[in-house]
Amino acid sequence: MGAFFRKIILFAPLSFLFYSLMILVVGELGNSMWKKNLVNSGLSYNYTINRLEEAENIEDIDILFLGSSHTLRGLDVRIFQTHGLKTFNLGTISQPPTETIKLLHRYIDRMDPDKIIIDTCPDIFMSDGLGSEIDIMINSPISLYTILRALDINQLKLYNTLIWRGWQQAFSLESRLPQPNTSRYVPGGYLERVLRFNNDSKDLSSRRWNPKEAQLRALKEIIELCKVKKIELLLVYIPVAPSYYNTQLDLPYFDSLMSSQGTYHNYNNYLDLNDSIQFEDNTHLNQLGVEIFNQALIRDLMQPLN
Amino acid sequence: MLFDSIEFAVFLPIAFLLYWLSVRISVKSQNLIVVLSSYVFYGWWNPKFLFLILFSSITDYLLGILLSKTDQQNRRRLLLYLSIAINIGILGFFKYYNFFLNSFIESFTFFGATLEAEYLDIVLPVGISFYTFQTLSYTVDIYRRKMQATTDILAFLSFVSFFPQLVAGPIEKAKDLLPQFLVSRRFDYVEAVDGCRQALWGLFKKAVIADNCAHLVNMVFTEPSSHSGSTLLFGMVFFSFQIYCDFSGYSDIAIGISRLFGIRLTQNFNFPYFSRSLTEFWRRWHLSISRWFTDYIYRPLGGSRTSKPKILRNVFAVFLLSGLWHGANWTFIVWSLLCVILIIPSMFTGSNRRYLDTVAQGKHLPSLKECWLMISTFSINIFLGIFFRAPSIAVAFDYIASLLTPDIFSIPNFGGHLGAVRTLTLISFMMTVEWFGREGKHALDNLTTSISRPVRWIFYSFIIFLIGMYMSTDSIDFYYFQF
Numbered sequence: 031m032g033a034f035f036r037k038i039i040l041f042a043p044l045s046f047l048f049y050s051l052m053i054l055v056v057g058e059l060g061n062s063m064w065k066k067n068l069v070n071s072g073l074s075y076n077y078t079i080n081r082l083e084e085a086e087n088i089e090d091i092d093i094l095f096l097g098s099s100h101t102l103r104g105l106d107v108r109i110f111q112t113h114g115l116k117t118f119n120l121g122t123i124s125q126p127p128t129e130t131i132k133l134l135h136r137y138i139d140r141m142d143p144d145k146i147i148i149d150t151c152p153d154i155f156m157s158d159g160l161g162s163e164i165d166i167m168i169n170s171p172i173s174l175y176t177i178l179r180a181l182d183i184n185q186l187k188l189y190n191t192l193i194w195r196g197w198q199q200a201f202s203l204e205s206r207l208p209q210p211n212t213s214r215y216v217p218g219g220y221l222e223r224v225l226r227f228n229n230d231s232k233d234l235s236s237r238r239w240n241p242k243e244a245q246l247r248a249l250k251e252i253i254e255l256c257k258v259k260k261i262e263l264l265l266v267y268i269p270v271a272p273s274y275y276n277t278q279l280d281l282p283y284f285d286s287l288m289s290s291q292g293t294y295h296n297y298n299n300y301l302d303l304n305d306s307i308q309f310e311d312n313t314h315l316n317q318l319g320v321e322i323f324n325q326a327l328i329r330d331l332m333q334p335l336n
Numbered sequence: 337m338l339f340d341s342i343e344f345a346v347f348l349p350i351a352f353l354l355y356w357l358s359v360r361i362s363v364k365s366q367n368l369i370v371v372l373s374s375y376v377f378y379g380w381w382n383p384k385f386l387f388l389i390l391f392s393s394i395t396d397y398l399l400g401i402l403l404s405k406t407d408q409q410n411r412r413r414l415l416l417y418l419s420i421a422i423n424i425g426i427l428g429f430f431k432y433y434n435f436f437l438n439s440f441i442e443s444f445t446f447f448g449a450t451l452e453a454e455y456l457d458i459v460l461p462v463g464i465s466f467y468t469f470q471t472l473s474y475t476v477d478i479y480r481r482k483m484q485a486t487t488d489i490l491a492f493l494s495f496v497s498f499f500p501q502l503v504a505g506p507i508e509k510a511k512d513l514l515p516q517f518l519v520s521r522r523f524d525y526v527e528a529v530d531g532c533r534q535a536l537w538g539l540f541k542k543a544v545i546a547d548n549c550a551h552l553v554n555m556v557f558t559e560p561s562s563h564s565g566s567t568l569l570f571g572m573v574f575f576s577f578q579i580y581c582d583f584s585g586y587s588d589i590a591i592g593i594s595r596l597f598g599i600r601l602t603q604n605f606n607f608p609y610f611s612r613s614l615t616e617f618w619r620r621w622h623l624s625i626s627r628w629f630t631d632y633i634y635r636p637l638g639g640s641r642t643s644k645p646k647i648l649r650n651v652f653a654v655f656l657l658s659g660l661w662h663g664a665n666w667t668f669i670v671w672s673l674l675c676v677i678l679i680i681p682s683m684f685t686g687s688n689r690r691y692l693d694t695v696a697q698g699k700h701l702p703s704l705k706e707c708w709l710m711i712s713t714f715s716i717n718i719f720l721g722i723f724f725r726a727p728s729i730a731v732a733f734d735y736i737a738s739l740l741t742p743d744i745f746s747i748p749n750f751g752g753h754l755g756a757v758r759t760l761t762l763i764s765f766m767m768t769v770e771w772f773g774r775e776g777k778h779a780l781d782n783l784t785t786s787i788s789r790p791v792r793w794i795f796y797s798f799i800i801f802l803i804g805m806y807m808s809t810d811s812i813d814f815y816y817f818q819f
Contacts, residue, residue: 052798
């Protein structure tokens with residue numbers, strides 16, 4: 031049996047070396063068809079690398095925004111600046127509460143916000159957080175922190191991406207992932223998109239809300255953390271296209287559940303927005319919609335809703 | 337616990353180490369580790385299932401002892417019938433209660449009467465069809481005086497619950513497997529290394545080929561009429577590879593892991609897609625259940641050494657039971673009928689004994705005739721697969737009607753071509769490896785004699801890479817778990 035174990039001990043590292051080299055080869059040379067369990071492009075189109083780099087130097091802000099693409103494309107730090115509010119947008123793709131809590135632990139003390147606003151749309155509670163994790167991983171340097179997070183999520187795609195990122199870093203192959211010319215990064219974390227109008231809101235089928243327990247637990251952790259740190263927390267449902275909004279069957283339940291967690295505003299109910307004019311697609315405001323929503327939010331922050 | 341899960345990756349080394357450490361103590365301690373680890377493995381799905389397997393095991397253990405202690409034929413027959421009634425009763429209740437109830441009610445509805453009955457919300461225990469047949473073989477073989485009953489309860493529990501083959505076979509006959517648990521196992525380096533190789537190849541077939549095919553197959557079988565004929569045609573091909581790689585992949589993993597534990601299981605698949613006729617195909621597909629039906633149903637009925645009407649009856653009985661064993665659905669019954677219709681001519685003409693060897697034995701490539709025979713046999717099988725996979729007869733006919741349309745010549749559409757093209761490429765790789773390994777007991781069996789160690793290790797690492805890069809990340813149960 032000794033010989034058997036010796037062979038295994040010899041084979042395992044050699045095999046891992048071959049495996050990781052193949053990841054590098056396929057990651058650099060393969061097209062998307064051959065990168066099934068490797069994500070090294072696509073998700074980067076949200077300037078996450080710029081956002082995370084800037085986040086390392088942000089201190090003492092008034093409001094910190096967290097959440098999914100609804101947040102990073104829906105909360106314009108410039109509009110808040112005009113009202114004298116220093117804000118930072120730490121939204122990432124598909125960021126569910128399990129990811130939000132990790133980002134909070136990492137940045138909350140240095141940023142020391144007076145207020146935290148988190149986007150709580152129903153879909154995000156149904157996510158496993160993989161998309162957000164990969165978005166962060168491919169846009170930040172490998173560290174013990176990223177490795178621990180990969181182990182925590184425990185998904186093959188994440189491990190492969192981690193290996194690819196490791197090679198990139200080891201051989202200084204890093205080049206900024208190509209960013210599209212339809213959007214630009216605004217210092218403070220906001221992602222501004224070229225103005226477009228939504229024409230997707232037809233034939234939408236109704237959907238049920240099936241949240242993951244882990245996401246609901248993570249939301250409670252966020253609330254607890256904010257209480258401990260004595261930071262005011264506001265849960266916000268950022269507007270989506272009305273025709274899309276109305277396809278959700280469990281909205282009353284969702285609204286009552288969120289309301290029971292703390293201060294919660296569903297802006298889909300407060301604002302009269304048009305499917306096409308104020309939206310870029312079914313789930314994202316365009317710049318016209320962002321302006322209306324942000325002004326309403328600022329007004330409510332200054333003078334709370336009843 | 338699934339073979340391709342993280343839990344199993346942790347469980348297996350622990351069970352392996354405990355098992356081989358216990359060899360220094362006694363055979364009983366080795367069997368105790370087998371039973372405990374098997375019960376942990378099985379209970380991982382649902383601990384309640386453990387009561388059922390324990391009940392089934394103890395019943396047959398006691399009936400086996402009683403059978404061996406009496407020479408009175410009537411009493412022996414009674415004990416055998418009791419064993420059959422209990423085992424088939426449990427299987428029938430869990431697997432067929434709702435099916436027969438529904439069929440009964442529908443037959444009354446057909447004649448204008450209305451019946452009301454209560455359906456039960458029954459959860460089918462994983463692997464029940466497999467271990468029930470295995471324990472049945474024990475009492476039947478004792479009744480036939482082909483083996484002695486064991487009084488070693490731990491060995492018997494190990495035989496019924498041995499975790500590598502517990503939930504999806506191969507179905508082992510008691511006289512082949514039980515004696516292995518009565519003696520001390522010794523670690524065999526060559527067996528263990530080849531076991532790892534076989535399990536690796538099985539994992540590749542399951543995680544990469546079967547699971548990726550499953551996504552494409554589910555897409556077309558959900559609503560066949562919304563797909564083009566060409567997409568449905570490819571859907572049939574993908575299903576053939578899904579079911580083969582799922583089941584043979586599981587068998588390879590089971591046999592490979594068993595070899596790590598010093599236990600030899602019977603070969604369950606012998607490269608069936610390289611068959612030149614349907615009868616050759618059935619000699620190479622799911623061998624363990626074919627052997628079971630041959631020994632306990634076909635031969636007792638007279639086999640093929642009887643009159644032609646009786647041969648027809650015997651073949652029909654075997655395929656009907658085989659169809660029903662797969663599931664409580666009329667689709668399996670139609671599937672078995674079609675198999676009988678296609679096989680019977682060769683039984684009557686004697687051509688069923690053709691092609692007993694391996695195709696293109698000792699050669700790299702087959703002849704044109706062999707290619708044609710293999711392709712035509714495969715084509716028949718993919719057609720039969722429609723009835724095997726469709727959730728109902730209506731969907732199966734809908735599938736066939738939608739298939740036979742002019743757009744069968746169009747480009748297939750699986751919601752983007754990437755997944756389908758990638759899967760076809762991986763299938764080609766798998767079939768190439770299997771072709772060159774077809775004369776061995778598994779696809780990588782002959783690798784040690786044909787290539788040097790560095791190349792071999794690179795090849796194994798390449799398979800590991802293919803698993804890591806292309807396995808389906810959605811957890812998909814083994815297809816045969818439902819049976």
